[in-house]
Amino acid sequence: MTARAKRRLCDWKRFWRGTDGSVAVEFAFISIPLFGLVFGIIELSLMYFSGTLLDHAADTLAREIRTGHAHVSNVSKADAKTLICDGVLDLFNCRNQLQIFITSSSDITSITPVNPIVNGDINKANIYDIGRAKYFVILQVYLPWSSFFNIFTSTSITLKDGRYLLGSTLFFRNEPYDEN
Numbered sequence: 001m002t003a004r005a006k007r008r009l010c011d012w013k014r015f016w017r018g019t020d021g022s023v024a025v026e027f028a029f030i031s032i033p034l035f036g037l038v039f040g041i042i043e044l045s046l047m048y049f050s051g052t053l054l055d056h057a058a059d060t061l062a063r064e065i066r067t068g069h070a071h072v073s074n075v076s077k078a079d080a081k082t083l084i085c086d087g088v089l090d091l092f093n094c095r096n097q098l099q100i101f102i103t104s105s106s107d108i109t110s111i112t113p114v115n116p117i118v119n120g121d122i123n124k125a126n127i128y129d130i131g132r133a134k135y136f137v138i139l140q141v142y143l144p145w146s147s148f149f150n151i152f153t154s155t156s157i158t159l160k161d162g163r164y165l166l167g168s169t170l171f172f173r174n175e176p177y178d179e180n
Contacts, residue, residue, distance in 0.1 A: 057087025058141040058168040068177025077128040101140040104131025120160030
């Protein structure tokens, strides 16, 4: 072992034998923001993952509507909810909390999206109109998200019960499918 390596080993031994507690105090100062950052990254990662799953599931439902399959198969709102909840792996009590709003019109100027929040709570309106061939459709899917670590709750817009609202909105025109 070289003299330089022995010196480094002695430095490490001296570091671990330190009894004055300064290392523990310094670690305590550094650990609070470190763990806050780590938990924040985990929380945001889970939110983005869930949002991506919700977007993909909404896109799957939109494809069913756009191609006319939902019209021909008489897909109900409950069926649409099942299709979306299967897409998000039903990780978040999806079947009880998911809200779907589908509005359609033959005139693009007369179609308007639904406001998902009413008086600080999620809108419970029953709006489900998949339209007909060549209709313009707005598909809105919202899922309340309960925070795991509550790091960003005080700085974000939330529902009145403290949950976030994950959402996906798609605007499209139905294809000219055969309605029979």
